[in-house]
Amino acid sequence: MSISRRKLLQRAGILGCSAAASPLLTPMSFAALPSDNRLVVIILRGGMDGLDVVQPYGDAALKDLRPTLKFGEAAGAADLDGFFSLHKGLSGLMPLWAKGELAFAHAASTPYRDKRSHFDGQDLLEAGLGMDGLGRVRDGWLNRMLAVMPGGDPHTGFAIGREEMLVLTGGVPVSNWSPDTHLNLSEQSRRLLQRLYHDDPLFNASVSEAIELAEVLEPEMVGDGASGDDAAMMQQQMMASLRGGAHKRVAEFAANRLIEDTRVAAFSINGWDTHNNQGRALKGGLSRLQDTILILQQQLGDIWGKTAVLAMTEFGRTARENGTRGTDHGTGGAMLLAGGAIAGGKVFGAWPGLAEADLYQGRDLRPVMDVRDVSAAVMQAVFGLDQTLLEGAIFPGLDMNGGLKFTL
Amino acid sequence: MTFNPETAAIRFGTGLSPVHAPPASVDEMLSQLAGPDKMAERFTISTFAQIEGVMETVRVLNKTRRNDPSKGAEIKQQISRLRKRARLQQIKGLQANMARGMYTEDGFRERLVRFWADHFTVKGKNSLWRTAVAPFVEEAIRPNITGSFAEILKAATFHPMMLMFLDQVNSVGPNSVVAVRNPKRGINENLAREVLELHTLGVDGAYSQTDVYELAKLFSGLTYRRKGGFTYVPRMAEPGPETVLGKSYGGYIQDLFHVTDFLDDLAVHPDTARHLARKLVVHFVSDDPDEAYVAHVASAYRVSGGDLMATYRAMLTHDAAWAMPSTKVKQPIDFVISSLRALDLKDQRFTDLNWKKIRTLVVAPMGLMGQMWENPTGPDGWAEAAEHWITPQGLAARIGWAMTVPLLLRPKLPEPVRLAQTALGGRLSPALLRACGESDDKTDGVGLVFASPEFQRN
Numbered sequence: 133m134s135i136s137r138r139k140l141l142q143r144a145g146i147l148g149c150s151a152a153a154s155p156l157l158t159p160m161s162f163a164a165l166p167s168d169n170r171l172v173v174i175i176l177r178g179g180m181d182g183l184d185v186v187q188p189y190g191d192a193a194l195k196d197l198r199p200t201l202k203f204g205e206a207a208g209a210a211d212l213d214g215f216f217s218l219h220k221g222l223s224g225l226m227p228l229w230a231k232g233e234l235a236f237a238h239a240a241s242t243p244y245r246d247k248r249s250h251f252d253g254q255d256l257l258e259a260g261l262g263m264d265g266l267g268r269v270r271d272g273w274l275n276r277m278l279a280v281m282p283g284g285d286p287h288t289g290f291a292i293g294r295e296e297m298l299v300l301t302g303g304v305p306v307s308n309w310s311p312d313t314h315l316n317l318s319e320q321s322r323r324l325l326q327r328l329y330h331d332d333p334l335f336n337a338s339v340s341e342a343i344e345l346a347e348v349l350e351p352e353m354v355g356d357g358a359s360g361d362d363a364a365m366m367q368q369q370m371m372a373s374l375r376g377g378a379h380k381r382v383a384e385f386a387a388n389r390l391i392e393d394t395r396v397a398a399f400s401i402n403g404w405d406t407h408n409n410q411g412r413a414l415k416g417g418l419s420r421l422q423d424t425i426l427i428l429q430q431q432l433g434d435i436w437g438k439t440a441v442l443a444m445t446e447f448g449r450t451a452r453e454n455g456t457r458g459t460d461h462g463t464g465g466a467m468l469l470a471g472g473a474i475a476g477g478k479v480f481g482a483w484p485g486l487a488e489a490d491l492y493q494g495r496d497l498r499p500v501m502d503v504r505d506v507s508a509a510v511m512q513a514v515f516g517l518d519q520t521l522l523e524g525a526i527f528p529g530l531d532m533n534g535g536l537k538f539t540l
Numbered sequence: 541m542t543f544n545p546e547t548a549a550i551r552f553g554t555g556l557s558p559v560h561a562p563p564a565s566v567d568e569m570l571s572q573l574a575g576p577d578k579m580a581e582r583f584t585i586s587t588f589a590q591i592e593g594v595m596e597t598v599r600v601l602n603k604t605r606r607n608d609p610s611k612g613a614e615i616k617q618q619i620s621r622l623r624k625r626a627r628l629q630q631i632k633g634l635q636a637n638m639a640r641g642m643y644t645e646d647g648f649r650e651r652l653v654r655f656w657a658d659h660f661t662v663k664g665k666n667s668l669w670r671t672a673v674a675p676f677v678e679e680a681i682r683p684n685i686t687g688s689f690a691e692i693l694k695a696a697t698f699h700p701m702m703l704m705f706l707d708q709v710n711s712v713g714p715n716s717v718v719a720v721r722n723p724k725r726g727i728n729e730n731l732a733r734e735v736l737e738l739h740t741l742g743v744d745g746a747y748s749q750t751d752v753y754e755l756a757k758l759f760s761g762l763t764y765r766r767k768g769g770f771t772y773v774p775r776m777a778e779p780g781p782e783t784v785l786g787k788s789y790g791g792y793i794q795d796l797f798h799v800t801d802f803l804d805d806l807a808v809h810p811d812t813a814r815h816l817a818r819k820l821v822v823h824f825v826s827d828d829p830d831e832a833y834v835a836h837v838a839s840a841y842r843v844s845g846g847d848l849m850a851t852y853r854a855m856l857t858h859d860a861a862w863a864m865p866s867t868k869v870k871q872p873i874d875f876v877i878s879s880l881r882a883l884d885l886k887d888q889r890f891t892d893l894n895w896k897k898i899r900t901l902v903v904a905p906m907g908l909m910g911q912m913w914e915n916p917t918g919p920d921g922w923a924e925a926a927e928h929w930i931t932p933q934g935l936a937a938r939i940g941w942a943m944t945v946p947l948l949l950r951p952k953l954p955e956p957v958r959l960a961q962t963a964l965g966g967r968l969s970p971a972l973l974r975a976c977g978e979s980d981d982k983t984d985g986v987g988l989v990f991a992s993p994e995f996q997r998n
Contacts, residue, residue, distance in 0.1 A: 177917060199724055248733070248752075249743045251920055294910050295917065296928055308932050313908055315936040321943065321984045324975040325991060331971070332993040334869075334930050339939070342932040366944040370904035402917055407730040408707040455719070455726025456710040461733065493749070 167281075169438045169473055169514045170390045172397045172428065173274055173299060173507075176417070176445040177254060178404035181459050182466030183451060183497060184414060185222065186236045186479060190215035193486035198453045201410055212236075216479050221418030225425060228470060233429075233436075235476035237467040237506045239484050241447060241499035248461035250405070253446030258299035260504055260527050271302025273504070274396055276526045277511060278304040286341070287348075290389050292382050292399040300398040307345060307394075311385035312373035315346040316362055383424040387431035390439070404445060407458040425470050437472030440514045444468075444503050451486055451497050464497035467506055473514055480506070504530050544862055546965040551866070551998045552824055552856070553647025555878025558962045560645050566856045570849065572646040573686060579640035579650070580682060583891070586629045588675040588700065594626050595668050596766065626671040631895040633674030634902065634913055639891055641877035652685045652852070653677065654873065655823050660696040660739060661921035662705040663914070669704060673914045676701035689816065689846040690807035694800060697735060700764040706731035706919065713760040713778020727778075732756035734919050740806050742815030751784050758782040758789055758802060772796035785809070813841040820855055824998075826864050827925050833860040866967070866997040869926040872909035875938060876902060879990045882963035883950050890949070901945050908937035926997075938996065943987030956985030960992075967994045 188194055189204030203209060209217035210226050216238070218226065228234035243262040244253045252266055259265055260273030278289050279302070289306030291297035294313075300306050317325070322343060329335040379401060386397045401420050406413040421443065429436050448465025464484070469476060484490055484498040492498040508522040508530060523530045548569060549555060549562035556562060563569045598619055605615040641650045657677040664670030680699040684692035696702055703709050711728035712718045719725045732755035736747045761777030764770055772795070780790025780798065787805065790798040806812060817838035821829040840854030841847075855861060870878065880890070893901075903913055910929060916922050923929070947953060956976040960968050972992045979985040989995060 246749055247737075247743065248749065249737050250918055252743055294908065294912075294933065296923075296931065310908065310933040313933040313936050315940060317939070317943070318981070318984060320979065320981070321987065324979060324984075324988055325939065328971055328975050328988060328992055334926060335935065335993045335996075338930050338932050338935040342936040342939075345932060346936070363944050363948055366940060367900050367948075370900045370908075373908055374899065374904050405918070407728055408710065454728050455712055455714070455724075456707055456728040457724075458707065458728065460729040 167395065167515050170395055170397070170432075170435060170440070170471075171274075171511065171514050172386060172390070172439065172441040172471075174421070174424065174441065174443040175254070175258065175297070175299060175398070175400045176404050176421070176443055177250070177400050177402045178406075178417070178445070179250060179253070179447050179449055179461055180404040180417065180445040180465060181406055181410065181414065181449040181462075182238060182240075182445075182464065183448065184406075184410060184459075185219045185418070185468075186212070186238055186466045187217045187219065188215060188238075188483065188486065189217045191483070191486045197451050197486060200457050201453050201459075213479060215483070219414070219418060221415055222422050224422045225470070228425070228429065229477055232477040233470060233472055233474060234425075235469040235474055236479045237469065237501060237503075238479050238481040239464040239497055239500040240444075240467050240481065240503045240506060241464045242503050244447065245463065246493075248447060248463075250446055250461075255298065257444060257446045257503065258297075260299075260507070262529055269298075272297070272299035273507070273526055274300045274398055275302030275304050275306065277515075277517070278306070278396065280517070280521050280525050281515065284395070285393070286344075287389070287393045289396045290386070290394040290398070292386055292389075292397060295400060297398045297400065300396070306396075307341065307389075309342075309345050309349070309385075311381040312369075312378065314350060314369050315342055316365060317343075317346075379420040380423055380427060383427035384431060387428055390428075390432060391435060401443075406449070407454065407460060408456045410453070410458045413458065421468070425468075429470075439471040440473040440510050441470040442467065442507060442510055443470075444507070448497050450495050451491050452495065462496035463492045464499035467503060469506070469510065474510075502530065505532060508532050542859075542862060546967065547862055549647060550878070550967075551861075552651060554641035554644060554650050554874065555647070555881045556963055556965055557642075557881045558884045560643070560881075563645075563648070566853070569648050569856065570853060573649050573652070573852070574849065575646075577646075577649065577682070579644045579646065580678070582643075583636040583639045585633050585636050585674050585678045586671075588672055588679055591626065591629075591668065591672045591675055592766075594622055594671075598622055598668065599766075623667050626668055628895050630671045630674065630914070631898050631903065633671075635891065635893070635898055637674070638873075638877050638880065638902070639887070641874075642881045642885065642890065643887060648852075649685070650877075651824070651874075653682050655820070656681045656685055656692060658916075658921035659819065660692075660702065661916055661919050662699075662701045663916070663919075664701075665704070669701070670914065672701050686849055687847075688807070689812070689841075689848060689851075690804050692848070693739065693807050694803050696739070697731070697803065698762065698770045700770055703731070703762060703764045703770065706734055708759060709763045711756065711760050711762075712776040713757050716760060716778055717775040727753070727756045727760060729753060729756045731762075732759050735806075738920055740815065741809060741811040742818075745809075745811035745815065747785060754782040754784045755802070758784060758799060761794055761796075762799065772799070807846045808842070810838075810842060813838045813846070817841055817851070817855075820851070821860075822924050824855065825861055825868070827868055830860055830864075833858055866994070867926065868924070868998040869929045869996055870998055871922060871929065872906040872911040872938070873913070875909070875990075875996060876906060876941070878963075878995075879942070879946070880949070882959060882990075883946055883954070883986075885950055893949075901948060905937055905941040905945065908933070909941070910934045910937075930996075939987070939991045942990035943984060946986045946990070947983045953982050953986050956982060956989055959986060960989045963989060964992075964994055969994055 187203035204217045208220040211217050225234050242257045244256040255269050258272045259269040286305040287307050289300050291300045291308045294310045329339050382399050403417040444467045449459035449462040454460050482500050484500050504527045511517050545562035601615050601619050605612050662676055676699050680695040684695050707728045708731040712725045714726050733752045737743050757778040761772050774794040777794035781788045789802050818834045821834050836858050837854045841851045844850035975988050976985050
C-alpha cells in the first residue's frame with residue numbers, strides 16, 4: 133500500500149469516529165437529500181482494456197495493432213454506431229443501448245501518466261486529483277461531493293463489499309458493509325463490546341456503525357444471542373459467504389439500499405488485468421459487469437429512471453496487443469455509463485485515432501478526455517451540482533469546459 | 541525502551557501462549573531463526589512436484605478423453621476427483637501454516653515467511669495452479685528468509701508459480717529466434733514491471749517505462765516447461781544487450797547469467813534498500829513509521845549488501861521496535877492463529893479437523909474479515925493499514941468469529957479472565973478485565989477477550 137492511501141485511511145478512521153459516536157439512528161429518522169436521483173460508481177480494478185470492450189472496428193489501424201485479438205462482427209460483437217462495436221460479453225446490455233440507457237466515453241483517462249502502476253493509478257482515480265496529487269491523497273471525490281450536498285446522513289453514501297472504497301472515504305460519514313456480513317450479538321455482549329471499544333477511536337467507530345447497520349439490515353437478528361443457535365447460524369452464514377456470485381449479492385444489496393435512503397453507492401468489480409490470452413481473461417470481468425448492471429436495472433424498478441451508473445478503471449491498456457495475446461498497462465481507456473438518468477445510445481469523445489503518430493508515447497490510446505470531466509458532467513446532471521463546486525471542492529483544478537454534456 | 545518478551549511474542553511472533561514461553565532476547569529470536577526449521581518438519585506442506593504430477597495426470601486424462609469420447613463421462617469424474625483432492629491439499633496447507641504458528645517457539649520465522657510470501661504475492665489462475673501457492677512459499681520463500689535478498693529475489697522470480705502468475709512463460713523477445721519465425725509472438729511486460737515496482741525499487745523508485753520494457757526484453761527466455769520446471773530458453777530471448785537502470789546487460793550470447801547479474805545488482809540498489817526497510821518496519825511495527833527508524837534499517841541492509849539477518853537485527857535492536865505504541869492491527873490470519881494459540885488447542889484436535897470445518901471456521905470467516913486466503917486482489921498483496929482491516933464489516937466478522945468459533949473448536953473453554961491474562965500479559969486493560977467479569981456467558985467472555993482492541997492490535 134502506498135503511503136498516500138495509508139495516510140488517507142488514518143485520517144478517515146479518525147474522522148469517522150465522531151460521526152459514529154452520535155446516537156444510534158433508526159430507519160425512520162433518515163433524512164433524504166433534496167435530490168431523489170441516484171449515482172452508482174463502480175471501480176473496475178486492474179485496468180480494463182477499453183479498446184476490446186468498446187471496439188473501434190471502424191478504425192483501419194486496429195487490425196494491424198491487434199492481429200490475434202478478435203473484434204467487431206468476427207468476434208460476435210454488436211455494432212453500436214457504425215464505428216464502435218460492443219464486446220459480446222456485454223451483449224446483454226444492448227437493449228439498454230437501444231433505449232438510450234447505456235453510453236460510453238472513449239479515450240478517457242485519469243491524469244495519471246507514464247509509470248502505469250495499478251495502485252498509484254487507482255489512488256488517483258479514486259482521489260480525483262491530478263498527477264501532483266500522488267502522495268497527497270487524502271480522501272475520495274465521491275466523499276467530497278457529499279460534503280457539498282447538504283441534507284444527507286450516514287446512509288446517503290454507501291460503500292459495499294469486503295474491500296475498502298477509497299472513492300467514498302473521507303470526512304463525511306458514509307456506510308460500509310458487505311452483503312455476506314452478519315452481526316448476531318446478545319444484548320449484553322453488545323453493551324460490553326461498546327464499552328471495551330470506547331477508548332479506541334478506530335474500533336469504536338467501526339463497531340458503532342456495524343451495530344447500527346445490523347439493526348437496520350437485519351432487525352430480526354438483533355439481541356437474541358442463544359449460543360447454540362448462534363453457532364449453527366454462523367456456520368450456515370459462513371457456507372453461504374463462500375458461494376459463487378458474490379458480485380450479484382453486492383448488486384442486489386446496492387439496489388436495496390438505493391431503494392431506501394442511499395443516494396450514492398460505490399463498489400468494485402475486479403479482474404481486468406488481461407496480460408495473457410485476453411480473449412479468455414476478459415470474460416469473467418465482463419460477465420460480472422453485465423450481471424451487475426442488469427441486476428441494478430431490474431431491482432431498482434422505477435428508480436432506474438432516476439439512476440446514473442458510472443464504471444471506470446485506473447487506465448486503459450496498450451493499443452498493440454502484446455506477445456502473449458494480451459495487452460499491457462496503457463493510458464487511455466473507456467468508461468461505461470448506464471441508467472435512466474443518462475442520455476445514452478452514444479459513444480462520447482472525439483476519437484484520437486490509432487495510427488502510429490496518434491498513439492500516446494507510440495504505444496497507448498491517446499486520452500482525449502479526463503475521467504473526472506465525465507464524472508463531473510454526470511454529477512452535474514444527476515444532482516444539479518454547480519460547476520464551480522465541481523471544479524473546486526470536488527475535483528480541484530479541473531476545467532470542465534471540454535464540452536461533454538449529459539442531460540436527464 | 542528495551543526488549544520485552546511479550547512484545548516480542550505479539551508484535552514479532554504469533555502471540556502469547558499458555559505453554560510456549562515468549563522469546564527471552566533479540567539474540568534468542570535470531571538464533572532460533574538461524575537454527576533448524578522445526579515446524580516445517582512437523583507440519584508438512586505438499587510440494588510443487590506433487591502438484592505438477594496432478595497437472596500431468598489431468599492433462600493425460602483430457603487427451604484420452606479427446607481421443608476416445610466414449611470414456612468422456614468417466615474421465616470427467618476422475619478429473620473432478622483429482623481437482624477436489626488438490627483443493628483439499630490447499631486447505632491442508634492453510635491448516636499446516638496455522639499449526640506452525642500455534643505450536644512454534646520460533647514465531648518470528650512464521651511471521652517473516654508470511655511477510656515475504658506477501659511481498660512476492662502469487663495467485664493461481666485456475667483450480668490446480670491455486671493449489672501451488674503454498675508449495676511456492678514452501679520452496680521459494682521459506683528456505684530463503686535468512687540469506688541475502690538477492691537469493692530470495694531470484695528464487696521467487698524464477699519459480700514456475702511466479703512465471704505463470706505474472707505471465708512471463710510465453711514472453712519472447714521481438715527479435716528472438718522464436719518471434720522471427722512467428723511474428724505474432726512477443727513481449728509481455730507484466731513480470732518486469734512488478735519486479736521493479738513491487739519487489740525491489742518501489743513505485744517511487746528511479747525507473748521509467750523504458751526500463752520496464754528493456755527489462756522485459758532481458759527477462760525474455762525465462763519460462764517454465766511442464767517436464768523440467770524453470771528453464772531459460774535462448775531461442776525465446778531477445779538478442780542483447782539491454783540497458784536497464786543505466787547499465788548494459790547481455791550481448792551476443794543469450795544466457796541466464798545476464799538475468800541473474802541484473803537481479804544481483806537490483807537487490808543492492810539503494811531504492812531497494814529503502815523500499816524493503818520501509819515495508820518491514822510498516823509490517824511489524826507501525827503503519828506510519830519514524831523515518832529515522834526506516835533509515836536505520838535501510839542502512840543495515842545497504843552496509844551488509846542486502847543480508848536479511850543483519851537487516852532483521854537492525855529492525856529488532858532499534859528502540860522504536862519496542863517503544864512504539866501498539867497501533868497496528870493483526871491481519872486476519874494472525875488474529876486467528878494467535879487466538880487459537882492462546883486457547884491452547886491440542887495439536888491432535890486441530891490437525892484432525894476435516895477440510896469442511898477449516899473452510900467453515902477459518903477460510904470463510906477470514907474472507908469476511910477481508911482476507912480470502914491465498915487470493916488477494918492484486919500482486920501487491922495484503923494491505924497494512926489498521927483502517928483497512930477494522931471496517932464495520934471487517935470488525936463484525938472478527939467479533940462473530942471470536943464469539944462462536946472458540947467454543948466449536950474447544951468445547952471446554954478456559955475461564956475468560958485467565959485466558960485474558962495468558963493472551964495479553966501486561967497489556968490486559970482494566971476495562972477488559974471488568975467486562976470479562978461482568979459477562980455471564982463463558983462463550984461471550986472468551987469472545988470479548990479476542991474481540992478486544994488490545995488483543996487485535998500488535
